[in-house]
Structure formats: structure tokens, C-alpha cells
Amino acid sequence: MKGFGPVGSELACDGVLLREAAERFGTPLFVYSRSAIEEAWRAYEAAFAPVPHRICYAVKANGNGAILKLLAELGAGADIVSGGEMLAALRAGFPPQRIVFAGVGKTDEELALGLERGIGEFNAESEQEIRRLSRVAVTRGTVARVSLRVNPDIDPQTHPYISTGLREAKFGVPIGIAGDILRRSRSLAGVQVVGVQCHLGSQITDLAPLATGARDLAGLSRELLDEGFPLETIDLGGGLGVDYEGGAGADPAALAEHILPAIDGLPLTLVLEPGRSLVAEAGALLTRVLYVKENQGRRFVIVDAGMNDLLRPALYGAHHRVEPVQPRGAPRVEVDVVGPVCETGDFLARGREIELPEPGDLLLVRDTGAYGFAMSSRYNMRPRAAEVMAEAGVARLIRRRETFEDLIDTEV
Ligand SMILES: Cc1ncc(COP(=O)(O)O)c(C=O)c1O
Known part of the structure; x- marks a missing residue:
């Protein structure tokens, strides 16, 4: 199976059970489907084959070195916007002449x-x-x-x-x-x-x-x-x-x-210079439910991923689908899926009808491969999430989870 979808009664990515990925690597965790990125790349190449063309992947969408390396190997160029993106693109193997600097x-x-x-x-x-x-x-x-x-x-x-x-x-x-x-x-x-x-x-x-x-x-x-x-x-x-x-x-x-x-x-x-359309749908954010509570008739599902991990809902009011990783057939109710960050704007989904989860359940926030980790921060002194690439039933860690030491590493 390519990309995200059910295997038996639970969700998987490229043959990797998300429950097992969460147990092994912890949450919050960004999971990417290698096959989905390849498929998106091939769709671009096929569509523009009739003319001389160069597809320069916009590194800002997701600059993880493993994703860059994959796209460089597939033949992409890179669109960069900073010295940091330049060094990351070169390190991943993009030939310099295939790089555009915006x-x-x-x-x-x-x-x-x-x-x-x-x-x-x-x-x-x-x-x-x-x-x-x-x-x-x-x-x-x-x-x-x-x-x-x-x-x-x-x-x-x-x-x-x-x-x-x-x-x-x-x-x-x-x-x-x-x-x-x-x-x-x-x-x-x-x-x-x-x-x-x-x-x-x-x-x-x-x-x-x-x-x-x-x-x-x-x-x-x-x-x-x-x-x-x-x-x-x-x-x-x-x-x-x-x-x-x-x-x-x-x-x-x-x-x-x-x-x-x-x-x-x-x-x-x-x-x-496509970014989002190459990687958004190939990624999802795996998060665990910490608490479920009701305030004045409004039901909150509090998860371990916050606006520091996925800023798009707070910044743009962006919509991301939220799904249970192991559906239990509970009644669907309207909830706000919120993070632990101390801001009311810290939400992943608002007024969303989902199957009511219980603490400990895993939720999958879909289509977060672009402008997900890339826009994440350490706000509230929260270490940034880990990232995993799934391919043919194997999950490979492509960025380790940050630690407290990482948070204070540059202080002098
Ligand atoms: C100059 C430039 N090129 C390419 C992109 C990538 O856009 P998208 O991810 O929507 O394809 C951006 C995104 O803001 C951009 O500013």
C-alpha cells in the first residue's frame, strides 16, 4: 500500500503500522511516505515532459535532508531562500547549477x-x-x-x-x-x-x-x-x-x-518551483491524546502536539483532517483538538466531528508534509518532534526528537 491508509483495523503508512511507529519513536512524530513523494514527483515529470523543463523543489516546504536527497536523486532541482537552505540542498546532492536562489x-x-x-x-x-x-x-x-x-x-x-x-x-x-x-x-x-x-x-x-x-x-x-x-x-x-x-x-x-x-x-x-504539491500529502503528524475534557459545553481533546509542531491552523486557520489511528467505533462528537501550548490559538482542529477518543489514543493529522515541521518552533520550550520516513514496511528515523539539552545548547 502506498501512502496513508488502513491495514486491517488500523492506519499505516507505506506498510508501517502507525501504532508501532509511535511506540518505537514516540509522539509527536512526523511520518512521511517515500512512495507518495516519488509518485508526486513522477506526476510533475510526466505532465511537463512535452517541454524542456526543470522542476526545482521549494526547500522551504520541508527541508529534511532525507527528503531533499530523495528528490535530488529523482532529478529535481532546488528552489532556496536562504544560505541555510543552500547548504542543505548542496549537502543533499542537488547540483548547484540546478538550484535557483529566491x-x-x-x-x-x-x-x-x-x-x-x-x-x-x-x-x-x-x-x-x-x-x-x-x-x-x-x-x-x-x-x-x-x-x-x-x-x-x-x-x-x-x-x-x-x-x-x-x-x-x-x-x-x-x-x-x-x-x-x-x-x-x-x-x-x-x-x-x-x-x-x-x-x-x-x-x-x-x-x-x-x-x-x-x-x-x-x-x-x-x-x-x-x-x-x-x-x-x-x-x-x-x-x-x-x-x-x-x-x-x-x-x-x-x-x-x-x-x-x-x-x-x-x-x-x-x-x-513546487513545494507543497510534492510533499504535503506524503506526510502526517502522529499525536497522542493526553486528556479529554469539557468546559462550558465545549469538548476539548488535548493532544501532545501543539502549534509549535504544526503552526498552520493557528497561523492561517488551515484545515487538516484528524483521524483515529485505531478507530474503536465510539460515537462521533464535535470537539476542538488542541495542544499543550499556553495560547488559545493553539489548536489543530476546531469544531470538528470525530470519533470521541480516550487518553492514550493516537490521532493522525493528515497532509502535514509541507510547512509542517518546517514551520515548527520550540515555543514554550518544547523540543521539536522527530521525523520518520516509511518505505515498504520499514520506518527509518530521519530526524531524532530534540532534547532539553538541544533547547539550551546555544545559550552562552
Ligand atoms: C518563490 C517561491 N517559490 C516557490 C514556493 C513554493 O510554493 P508552494 O509550496 O505553494 O508550491 C514559494 C512559497 O512560498 C515561493 O515563495
Whole structure:
């Protein structure tokens, strides 16, 4: 069996019984299905096979080295946003020329590190950044390959915090002035303009805005190619959403249908930067029930995972399915599934009808492979969770649980 689903009367992942994983590794525990990640990768590769393309996995979604190594071995590139992500991607085996470096606030040190390591493309987010990159590259006697991030002012119809391609967002440069910035940058020493890029936002389920973005960027690319810019890439970012309600998963084929017509005939390599759609559904958070209590008619299931482990519900009001690992056929009741953190915003699910669990029961919080562990913290001095990769009936620890010593390790 691939991914998460029942084996007999209990839930498993890639043939690993989750009850046994919890007993062996403790909870809270992030569990990933290797086969589900591979399947998601293959869906992207198949969908974009008709055109020259490079799928650069957005490391921010989940930077565990085992997941990075798996995707690097499958042939992915990487999309990074910090020096830390750069070092993690290189350590996992991504060839530097397959790495794109995004981010509005790259420091001189990060730019220098990227140049030193031969990063394939710097997605610059302002004219100032291109000039700074030029200066850093000249100092080091090298040339940076630059792609300009363009803000096309398109509403991706997603949560405002993860809408990045709207006029008022901090990302990129307005599309109307992108051409002029590149014309001025052309003569700068130490930089070579190789492409244009955009990223509209994350968890995009209505694909029409992505088609519009592709058309806008293709138009700009044509204009620049006509002027003799030696462009090589058109980078349309990531953003493909997943169905957190458990319906059909992310669909790269539908994405291809929406964006490929726009770039038809362009002599460029299509770069994509998917994060969530490659790993979200391949991961789940395993947590144990500590207490069940009722306050003023509201029923609370208190579990050992909190907002420090999975921030998305508290941050975005995000929905994650919660299921019993060993259903006992108890009546379904409306509950709030909450963590031990001292904030009322510390919830994993609110007003959710689930089978009433008992203390000691295990619950599975689904679709947490992306922006789960990656956004976790040590808030309330809670050590961060362990992570496990399941494959063909075997569970492999890919990150040990933190200890109290880890929490104080950097104090001086
Ligand atoms: C520049 C850039 N590329 C790619 C991604 C990945 O997006 P997603 O995980 O929605 O595919 C993000 C996410 O915020 C991003 O900012």
C-alpha cells in the first residue's frame, strides 16, 4: 500500500503500522511516505515532459535532508531562500547549477556564498539587488546568472498571507518596469540576465490566475528575446494547491494544461518551483491524546502536539483532517483538538466531528508534509518532534526528537 491508509483495523503508512511507529519513536512524530513523494514527483515529470523543463523543489516546504536527497536523486532541482537552505540542498546532492536562489532579503554573505558555490540562477527581487549582486560578483571575479522576479499583480485567490503576486506584496518588481530594469542591468559587469520569474502564491486551487501569470511572463520574455536578450529560462514559481479535505490530490497535469499554451513556441526552459504539491500529502503528524475534557459545553481533546509542531491552523486557520489511528467505533462528537501550548490559538482542529477518543489514543493529522515541521518552533520550550520516513514496511528515523539539552545548547 502506498501512502496513508488502513491495514486491517488500523492506519499505516507505506506498510508501517502507525501504532508501532509511535511506540518505537514516540509522539509527536512526523511520518512521511517515500512512495507518495516519488509518485508526486513522477506526476510533475510526466505532465511537463512535452517541454524542456526543470522542476526545482521549494526547500522551504520541508527541508529534511532525507527528503531533499530523495528528490535530488529523482532529478529535481532546488528552489532556496536562504544560505541555510543552500547548504542543505548542496549537502543533499542537488547540483548547484540546478538550484535557483529566491528571496527579497538576500545578504551580501548569502550572495557571495551562492557565487562561490556556483548557484545556477539568482532570482533577483529588485534593481538594487541586481546592482549589489553585480558588485559582489565583480569583487570575486565571477559572473552571476540572474533572473528577475516580476510581480504581475494577479490575485491567486488564496489566503492573504500566502498571496505573493499582488501589487501590494513585497515580492518582485512591477511587471510594467521589469523590462526597463533589465535594459539598465544589461551593461552591468558581473551579471548575465538569463530569465524572468514570478510566483503568485501558495495553495492555489483555481488555476486560471496561474495561466494569466504565464501569459504575462511569456509576453515579457518575447519582448526581451526580440531585443536580443540571451534568455534561457522562464520560471513560473510554485503554488499548486492540494485538497486538505482529502479529495483528489494536487494535479500537475491540470497545471500543465493551464500554463503550457502560454509558453508555446518560446525557446526557453520552463522552471517550476513546487513545494507543497510534492510533499504535503506524503506526510502526517502522529499525536497522542493526553486528556479529554469539557468546559462550558465545549469538548476539548488535548493532544501532545501543539502549534509549535504544526503552526498552520493557528497561523492561517488551515484545515487538516484528524483521524483515529485505531478507530474503536465510539460515537462521533464535535470537539476542538488542541495542544499543550499556553495560547488559545493553539489548536489543530476546531469544531470538528470525530470519533470521541480516550487518553492514550493516537490521532493522525493528515497532509502535514509541507510547512509542517518546517514551520515548527520550540515555543514554550518544547523540543521539536522527530521525523520518520516509511518505505515498504520499514520506518527509518530521519530526524531524532530534540532534547532539553538541544533547547539550551546555544545559550552562552
Ligand atoms: C518563490 C517561491 N517559490 C516557490 C514556493 C513554493 O510554493 P508552494 O509550496 O505553494 O508550491 C514559494 C512559497 O512560498 C515561493 O515563495
